[in-house]
Amino acid sequence: MAGLLERVFYSAPGKAVAGGLGLAEPPVLRRGRTAPDGPVALASLAGSELVAETLRYLGVTTVGAVSDDGSEATYPQRIGALVVDARGLRRIDELERVRAVLRPAMKALNGSGRVILVAEAEVDGVEAQAVRQALDGIMRTVGKELRRGATANLVLVAPRTAPSDLASTLLFLLEGRSAFVDGQAWTVGPTLRDAAPETSPPKGPLATGIPGARGQFGGETAAPLAGRIVVVTGAARGIGAQIATVAARDGARVACVDMPAAGEALAALANDLRGTALQLDVTAPDAGERIAAHVASRYGADARIHGIVHNAGITRDKLLVNTDADRWAQVLAVNLAAELRINPVLLDGRPGGLADGGRIVGIASTSGIAGNKGQANYAASKAGVIGLVRAEATELAGRGITVNAVAPGFIETEMTARIPFVQREVFRRANSLAQGGQPVDVAETIGYLLDPASGGVTGQVVRVCGQNLVGA
Numbered sequence: 001m002a003g004l005l006e007r008v009f010y011s012a013p014g015k016a017v018a019g020g021l022g023l024a025e026p027p028v029l030r031r032g033r034t035a036p037d038g039p040v041a042l043a044s045l046a047g048s049e050l051v052a053e054t055l056r057y058l059g060v061t062t063v064g065a066v067s068d069d070g071s072e073a074t075y076p077q078r079i080g081a082l083v084v085d086a087r088g089l090r091r092i093d094e095l096e097r098v099r100a101v102l103r104p105a106m107k108a109l110n111g112s113g114r115v116i117l118v119a120e121a122e123v124d125g126v127e128a129q130a131v132r133q134a135l136d137g138i139m140r141t142v143g144k145e146l147r148r149g150a151t152a153n154l155v156l157v158a159p160r161t162a163p164s165d166l167a168s169t170l171l172f173l174l175e176g177r178s179a180f181v182d183g184q185a186w187t188v189g190p191t192l193r194d195a196a197p198e199t200s201p202p203k204g205p206l207a208t209g210i211p212g213a214r215g216q217f218g219g220e221t222a223a224p225l226a227g228r229i230v231v232v233t234g235a236a237r238g239i240g241a242q243i244a245t246v247a248a249r250d251g252a253r254v255a256c257v258d259m260p261a262a263g264e265a266l267a268a269l270a271n272d273l274r275g276t277a278l279q280l281d282v283t284a285p286d287a288g289e290r291i292a293a294h295v296a297s298r299y300g301a302d303a304r305i306h307g308i309v310h311n312a313g314i315t316r317d318k319l320l321v322n323t324d325a326d327r328w329a330q331v332l333a334v335n336l337a338a339e340l341r342i343n344p345v346l347l348d349g350r351p352g353g354l355a356d357g358g359r360i361v362g363i364a365s366t367s368g369i370a371g372n373k374g375q376a377n378y379a380a381s382k383a384g385v386i387g388l389v390r391a392e393a394t395e396l397a398g399r400g401i402t403v404n405a406v407a408p409g410f411i412e413t414e415m416t417a418r419i420p421f422v423q424r425e426v427f428r429r430a431n432s433l434a435q436g437g438q439p440v441d442v443a444e445t446i447g448y449l450l451d452p453a454s455g456g457v458t459g460q461v462v463r464v465c466g467q468n469l470v471g472a
């Protein structure tokens, strides 16, 4: 019945009825390593050169966005993105400069365009802090007002951040990889330490590093993970399968982990990606030992993991009033306790463990940020992932290991296909992009965090939710 309802809703007559109800057809989002549709406009508002230097480093040519006499900007043509360097703004009256570049951009921006605000993570003084927070409010509102798949995000830059530290974040936000990341703010700082050396020589001319750094903005040939080993749990289907696929596209050798019951799909994926498969329940007491042993036996005793993505997850939804100890324990065991047990094992220096300079990525959820009716166990586990990531980021900074989480909103997978249709349609639409995200959107964000060039991004939670109203 639900399937029939969905087919009718998405048929031509169904779409006409939906249009009549004010439910416009969702825009098709620009995805992948694609450049914006049109030039990138740059507005440096208070003398900071960091963003201009970073875009130069990336090989991105820009058009100016500030008029000479300080009045509202005019853009020479339609634009694909506007990047605003708001570092150095300290006074409330200076926020007018932000309005003056944003207002015309709201009209000039093409579909799947980008508004990227850049501000300081740390500022002194009451007014300066109010101004910094005001930028957050502006960005969130712009994200809600933009149309046709365009997004707005805010990057907070810590002191002593260099263009090479900021580059991977600006590149990710400009490219189609960030299609479903909207209305978010996160912090970038100086690179902790150079990522671990590759375990085998890179292949091809653009095998490592940021493609744009070599003057090639966008492009499918980038392979920042060339030669590196990435472990993905829950890889047999859904988001995990896409994480593994994107990591392999980016050059990684992928070890795909999932339950024995999913062994067939797991083997097929590992085969397609020229990776390896490990049948393992991540809640097994020796899960960490078995992952390291698998890596050492399949990739060599000297091999080390560059990145592990703790994606395996389950739901056992019920109102708390109906949640027994079993439902509670199962969800916490898979979604949180497994990660907490596996990480220390991989960090103890054993063969096949995580390399210094490596990457740990956890999967949280908007339910873990805002709570969700019927998901007390799930929200506990996903909020727990956020706590874990922040604590481990601090603990592991000295080893150059970054620890981050992504928090997906509504993503089209088998997990969400189980939600009743009408409720599902409401979840789908309740965000600024008026659609559910695709597994690849989560995977691309994880790819950005796994990138050796993202060594200045740690302890962060990046929502991949299209600016979902949940917890907004």
Ligand SMILES: NC(=O)c1ccc[n+]([C@@H]2O[C@H](COP(=O)([O-])OP(=O)(O)OC[C@H]3O[C@@H](n4cnc5c(N)ncnc54)[C@H](O)[C@@H]3O)[C@@H](O)[C@H]2O)c1
Residues within 6 Å of the ligand: 233, 234, 235, 236, 237, 238, 239, 240, 257, 258, 259, 262, 280, 281, 282, 283, 310, 311, 312, 313, 314, 334, 363, 364, 365, 366, 407, 408, 409, 410, 411, 412, 413, 414, 415, 416
């Ligand atoms: N789909 C969404 O909208 C959404 C939203 C927020 C967060 N998430 C999170 O994203 C992750 C992936 O979700 P999905 O929608 O792809 O789910 P899914 O159910 O489609 O896939 C989950 C995979 O994890 C595997 N798995 C489950 N328990 C395991 C265990 N004990 N050991 C090893 N593997 C195990 C399953 O076999 C399956 O292949 C989960 O952590 C989920 O909580 C999903």
